[in-house]
Amino acid sequence: MNDLILQFIRQYSLGVTISEGTIGELMKHLSISKHAKNHVLLQENQRHDFAYFVIKGAARSYYLKDGTEVNTWFAFENDLIGSLNTYRDLPLRETVELLEEATLISINLKTVKPLIHSNLQISNFSGAVIEEYAQFLEDRIFYTQFMSSKERYELLLKHEPMALQRIPLTYIASYLGISRETLSRLRAK
Amino acid sequence: MNDLILQFIRQYSLGVTISEGTIGELMKHLSISKHAKNHVLLQENQRHDFAYFVIKGAARSYYLKDGTEVNTWFAFENDLIGSLNTYRDLPLRETVELLEEATLISINLKTVKPLIHSNLQISNFSGAVIEEYAQFLEDRIFYTQFMSSKERYELLLKHEPMALQRIPLTYIASYLGISRETLSRLRAK
DNA sequence: GTGATTTTGTGACATTTGTCAAATGAATGC
């Protein structure tokens, strides 16, 4: 159990020095939890204290646009689940829901945040996580503006083949920004 | 001149404590420069040492997709110009070009970066800047996935009316992800 | 296994948007 937490910290502390003492300090704010399929982890328009790291399972994030869901991302093993708005203690724009039974590490941002401002190592660690997140967002924008929906589908196929096994095509179509039917026709080729 | 630099630091250090000493430290890595219209500030596929803060002027960023330019953002007064890739010392994906004669504060990321890892205040400051940038990216994704091109045009009209005075419609159309002609027809209504 | 429910695929048609070409309007140089 502690092994999993250590693995998480190491994954996100690339290039940042974190002493044993700081790891012990961080661990006080992390814990492991299990949730059922379809569990709503984060709810639109609400404030939350936690971010999550996926040990096992899958999740999706979606907004509601005129009553229909628009999927914004999917998370699998070793991905972070969270929102900048949680980090900033603001209500969320999106809902995050588990697509499978999941084991997660939960991170209490509310109690961790004061440490960021007082502990250099944790400040650097936090900076590295946000940097990683910004890279994720930048890539996403790049793909969206740069590629056709067909190209984006093929990229998803290549980068995250398991996504297509584990996620209904309806969600993937909305993630790609096209209708279910158009995705179906793209796949037929 | 130092006033401008101080103004920049204050704008980006909201919620972060920065002592006089640290400001002095930071200032060693900032300077003010003037550039002519059409000057290429950052060049695709190259590494750069600097990020910029716009005192006066306008700039655009674009990728090349199959020979045609796809505009990704525009910067005006009090905006930051930079790339995560510069921060990470990687070659850029995009080209940044000045649309008007401009006065900029340049920030030497190469020499500032070591300070981030050793000075808590600068680490927090840097974290705040990246956090701001992540928010900018998240908003952009939200708008792109959530709104039609027409809605995005109206949002731009509302949020940055000056953009439409200062930027050719061809660039704006490509930024919105539609053809010049379609934008022209949207505007006709 | 069987029926019910959900998910995915296909056809027909309407709508939107892109593309190409030409016309109009605005800005610039001499």
Add this chain to the structure above:
DNA sequence: GCATTCATTTGACAAATGTCACAAAATCAC
């Protein structure tokens, strides 16, 4: 001021995508 260049608008048509309806396939409950 006039010609040249660049930016924007408009029209005609083609291509892509969405929508609606329904069929086929897969999944789930019992």
